[in-house]
Amino acid sequence: TQLLEQSPQFLSIQEGENLTVYCNSSSVFSSLQWYRQEPGEGPVLLVTVVTGGEVKKLKRLTFQFGDARKDSSLHITAAQPGDTGLYLCAGGDSSYKLIFGSGTRLLVRP
Amino acid sequence: GAGVSQSPSNKVTEKGKDVELRCDPISGHTALYWYRQSLGQGLEFLIYFQGNSAPDKSGLPSDRFSAERTGGSVSTLTIQRTQQEDSAVYLCASSLGAGGYEQYFGPGTRLTVT
Numbered sequence A: 001t002q003l004l005e006q007s008p009q010f011l012s013i014q015e016g017e018n019l020t021v022y023c024n025s026s027s028v029f030s031s032l033q034w035y036r037q038e039p040g041e042g043p044v045l046l047v048t049v050v051t052g053g054e055v056k057k058l059k060r061l062t063f064q065f066g067d068a069r070k071d072s073s074l075h076i077t078a079a080q081p082g083d084t085g086l087y088l089c090a091g092g093d094s095s096y097k098l099i100f101g102s103g104t105r106l107l108v109r110p
Numbered sequence B: 001g002a003g004v005s006q007s008p009s010n011k012v013t014e015k016g017k018d019v020e021l022r023c024d025p026i027s028g029h030t031a032l033y034w035y036r037q038s039l040g041q042g043l044e045f046l047i048y049f050q051g052n053s054a055p056d057k058s059g060l061p062s063d064r065f066s067a068e069r070t071g072g073s074v075s076t077l078t079i080q081r082t083q084q085e086d087s088a089v090y091l092c093a094s095s096l097g098a099g100g101y102e103q104y105f106g107p108g109t110r111l112t113v114t
Helices: none
Strands: A005-007 A011-016 A020-022 A031-037 A044-049 A055-059 A061-065 A072-076 A083-090 A098-100 A104-109 B005-007 B011-015 B018-024 B032-036 B041-052 B067-068 B073-079 B088-095 B109-113
Touching: A020 A104, A020 B005, A031 A072, A044 A055, A044 A061, A044 A104, A072 A083, A098 A104, A098 B041, B005 B088, B018 B088, B018 B109, B032 B073, B041 B067, B041 B073, B073 B088
Parallel strands: A011 A104, B011 B109
Antiparallel strands: A005 A020, A020 A072, A031 A044, A031 A083, A055 A061, A061 A072, A083 A098, A083 A104, B005 B018, B018 B073, B032 B041, B032 B088, B067 B073, B088 B109
């Protein structure tokens, strides 16, 4: 059974601080996606990484896929209150299925 | 264009009653997924439809759960004889196809079984 573990489960930080969220598995994935979900809404895709060692940047967000394609990290620089939400990683294989992690709930205090 | 829509947005039902949840995918999307999300947790895969192929029902937790997709578009998730542990947010997503296409999620239906 493929599992994705995210850490930390909850993070409360002050505006302007940096943070990193981790997504780990013992399984290899062909792709890794990161989503952000706000209360009352469905998850929204932020990025997809497909190559081991790949790094993608989206403004203040940096995503990295591990060399072995078993883990990933999301780093946010100078967090803002608008970054508040539930961050979910999801691993994909060559089929249609995505395996979702349990999520990291981020609260950025003004 | 319109995104994925789901109805109702909230549903409160008594234990033992049946409920139907509806999903309208993005027009032209051939793949449709149902997920379940417990409070603040990750998503649990329930069922997948792709075009005219037989659906993948491997994630349905019990035979009280069923889903259909009519005309390759609208989908209905039915839960019979609801139990309190069925309380969750039920999310629907659609994508252009299978295997690596971005999934677009609806806002979900929050189901509360009393």
